[in-house]
Amino acid sequence: MPMCCCLPINIGSESLTSENLSTIMRKYLFILLFAVSNIAVFGQQYSRKTVTVGEDAFLPYIKGKVVNRIPKNDVNSQKIFIILQSQPSVNMPQGYEVEAYSDGTNGILDMYFMPYLLDEGETVRKAGGSVSFYFNNIASILGQPLQSGIGEIYTAPMKIGDFIGYPIYENEGRETTAIYKGNEPLFLPVSQEEYLTALIKAEEKKQKNNGSTTSASENLKEMEKAYQELLKTDKTAAEEFRKEMESYRKDLAQANTTDDLTTSYKRELARLSPTERKKQAFYATYAMEKYGNFSGLIPERGTGNAQPLIKPNYKAISKNTNNNIRLIVVKWKLCYNKHPYSPRYYQPQNKFGYALTDDKIYELYQNQTVWKRIIQEVE
Numbered sequence: 364m365p366m367c368c369c370l371p372i373n374i375g376s377e378s379l380t381s382e383n384l385s386t387i388m389r390k391y392l393f394i395l396l397f398a399v400s401n402i403a404v405f406g407q408q409y410s411r412k413t414v415t416v417g418e419d420a421f422l423p424y425i426k427g428k429v430v431n432r433i434p435k436n437d438v439n440s441q442k443i444f445i446i447l448q449s450q451p452s453v454n455m456p457q458g459y460e461v462e463a464y465s466d467g468t469n470g471i472l473d474m475y476f477m478p479y480l481l482d483e484g485e486t487v488r489k490a491g492g493s494v495s496f497y498f499n500n501i502a503s504i505l506g507q508p509l510q511s512g513i514g515e516i517y518t519a520p521m522k523i524g525d526f527i528g529y530p531i532y533e534n535e536g537r538e539t540t541a542i543y544k545g546n547e548p549l550f551l552p553v554s555q556e557e558y559l560t561a562l563i564k565a566e567e568k569k570q571k572n573n574g575s576t577t578s579a580s581e582n583l584k585e586m587e588k589a590y591q592e593l594l595k596t597d598k599t600a601a602e603e604f605r606k607e608m609e610s611y612r613k614d615l616a617q618a619n620t621t622d623d624l625t626t627s628y629k630r631e632l633a634r635l636s637p638t639e640r641k642k643q644a645f646y647a648t649y650a651m652e653k654y655g656n657f658s659g660l661i662p663e664r665g666t667g668n669a670q671p672l673i674k675p676n677y678k679a680i681s682k683n684t685n686n687n688i689r690l691i692v693v694k695w696k697l698c699y700n701k702h703p704y705s706p707r708y709y710q711p712q713n714k715f716g717y718a719l720t721d722d723k724i725y726e727l728y729q730n731q732t733v734w735k736r737i738i739q740e741v742e
Contacts, residue, residue: 408424409424409425409457410424410425411424411425411481412424414716416715416716416717416718419480419489420481421478421479421480421481421716422458422478422479422480422481423479423719424457425457425458425479425486427455427456427457427460427461429448429453429454429456429460429461429462430463431444431463432464433464434465434467436467436469437465437468437469439469439686439688440469440472440496443472443691443740444463446733446736446737446740447474450727450730451726452723452724452727453727456476458478458479458719459476459478459479459488459719460476460477461474461476469498469686470498470499471496471497471498471500472496473495474493475490475492475493476723476724477489477720478491478717489717491698491721492695492696492697492698492717492721492724493724494693494694494695494696494727495693495695496692497691498690498691499688499689500690501677501679502675503692503694504520504534505517505534505550505673506535506537507535509672510562510565511565512565512569513558513561513562513564515674516557516672516673516674517534517672517674518534518671518672519670519671519672519673520533520534521533524707527540527731527735527738529542529543529738531707536704538695538704539692539693540693541690541692542690542691542692542693542738542741543679543689543690543691543741544689544741545680545690547676547678547679548679549675549676549679550676551673551674551675551676552643552672552673553672553674554640554641554642554643554644555635555640555641555643555644555660556632556635557644558644558646558672559632559635559660560632563625563632566623566624566625583608587608590608624657628657628658631656631657631658639663642663643671644660644671644672645660645663645670645672646659646660646661646669646670646671647661647668647670650669688741688742691737691740695724697709697721698718698720698721699718706725706728707728709721709725711725
């Protein structure tokens with residue numbers, strides 16, 4: 364039997380031995396198997412089979428779609444959405460629809476994950492979870508101002524954690540992440556004098572417009588209106604607000620005052636020394652009961668449980684940013700979660716219904732590669 368030898372084999376212009384030909388064939392076989400395995404992974408099987416969750420019939424197996432409603436002139440939103448589309452849960456939806464929306468101001472990008480349902484034989488989409496991106500908007504971290512009419516004065520958000528190396532703040536029951544690389548602080552302290560002066564001016568403006576100053580009881584009516592509006596959008600924050608309102612109502616009864624608010628605020632300001640006026644303001648709902656301050660101001664000796672008052676520092680975000688991103692504020696909203704605004708507490712459900720889109724949003728939350736690319740867009 365002749366000995367096996369390495370005979371030269373000509374393929375094209377290259378000369379190969381049977382030995383290295385075998386190596387090449389093994390490589391091609393590996394590539395072929397890799398391609399087949401990817402077809403199995405990515406080749407989604409679509410059908411109109413329904414899955415009932417509660418009283419709803421969901422369609423988790425139909426092919427989804429991505430809807431881009433971002434105007435071409437909104438460079439910031441387009442830029443971030445292109446990065447987000449590298450996430451499979453965004454660019455390859457099944458059983459749900461992804462819609463990216465922007466108002467064209469370069470200020471906000473909303474991305475909605477909407478599951479499909481079968482309703483009287485028609486395929487419909489229903490609101491699910493969402494992710495929102497605010498660009499160069501410091502106020503988006505802070506929620507609502509402390510009181511209408513006094514300008515941009517807020518209670519300071521509380522830092523409760525970190526996401527991809529950037530702070531997570533909580534305010535009014537919602538969590539936001541601020542991606543910011545600048546040296547200037549995003550918030551500045553509001554002094555006691557600044558706060559009381561703003562309250563006085565707001566009341567004097569009401570008096571000029573209405574012909575009379577606002578009494579404490581009238582202020583309570585305004586709080587009730589604010590509570591009813593908040594109840595429509597955020598029941599958790601509304602409940603906290605209701606508790607504060609009840610506390611305020613009890614304080615009114617105990618104080619038994621007939622002064623209008625303007626007089627009360629002026630009296631508080633007059634009691635402060637020049638040094639005290641310059642100190643940062645601290646606010647608490649129990650201020651009237653404990654210290655007789657209708658403004659909610661807490662003296663320095665009692666600031667332990669009070670909230671510091673702050674305002675946005677717009678010097679941190681240059682007005683001439685144009686299409687440059689200096690700050691991205693990220694907000695989340697999930698459906699089936701004890702903490703709907705806190706994806707860090709979420710546990711994947713691997714279920715159907717609204718849990719399907721919650722899982723997909725959580726996949727995005729966990730994708731470090733996507734977030735590193737988004738961070739690179741912040742100057």
